[in-house]
Amino acid sequence: MADKEKYYIAIEGQLLEVNKEIYEVYYKGKRKEQYFEQDLKIEHTKINKETGERIVVPSREDSFERLLEAEKQFAEDGNSVEDEVIHTIMVEKLQQTLKMLSEEENTIIQALFYEDLSETELAKRLGIARTTLQSRKYKILEKLKKYFHY
Incomplete structure (x- = not known):
């Protein structure tokens, strides 16, 4: 074998x-x-x-x-680092500026811009006319602009 x-x-x-x-x-x-x-x-x-x-x-x-x-190009898939930094700084500045508002002003801004309540809904909740609320909102926004720029 x-x-x-x-x-x-x-x-x-x-x-x-x-x-x-x-x-x-x-x-x-x-x-x-x-x-x-x-x-x-x-x-x-x-x-x-x-x-x-x-x-x-x-x-x-x-x-x-x-x-x-090979010098291939890549599509940008979002914001640049610089844009992200600027956004972060702006958010921090906005938060600091919001702290300078009165309690009533803060309540209006929070409800309209963070809770997405309509002016009509918020006016009913606060027991005031919608036009009065709208006037207050514009005054608060002007105040925020002043704080924000300085």
Whole structure:
């Protein structure tokens, strides 16, 4: 009887002896994995048989650094850092300015702008005419403008 061939696969740096069937399945899977990696990561070209035109098939996976080197543009997906900083400063300044209002003025601003109550609803709640409330609102907003600019 002839000596049996021995088959080994390397797993985590160790050689394991396996039968021929396991060896073939393992290395077939490894080759397939390498093929897919190359297909995903490497840009390649194809030639259109009818027109002879060269078609570039980009890689499906790319690094940010390579895209920058290729001078690819990226769409901005939101506000810039500067815009976010300015927004934060403005919100803080508004909060400080709101603290300078009287309790009644603060109640009106909170209800109209933070609770989204209509002028009619708030006027009913406060027991005053809507036109009176509207007049007070404009005075408060003018006051806020003055505080806000200085």
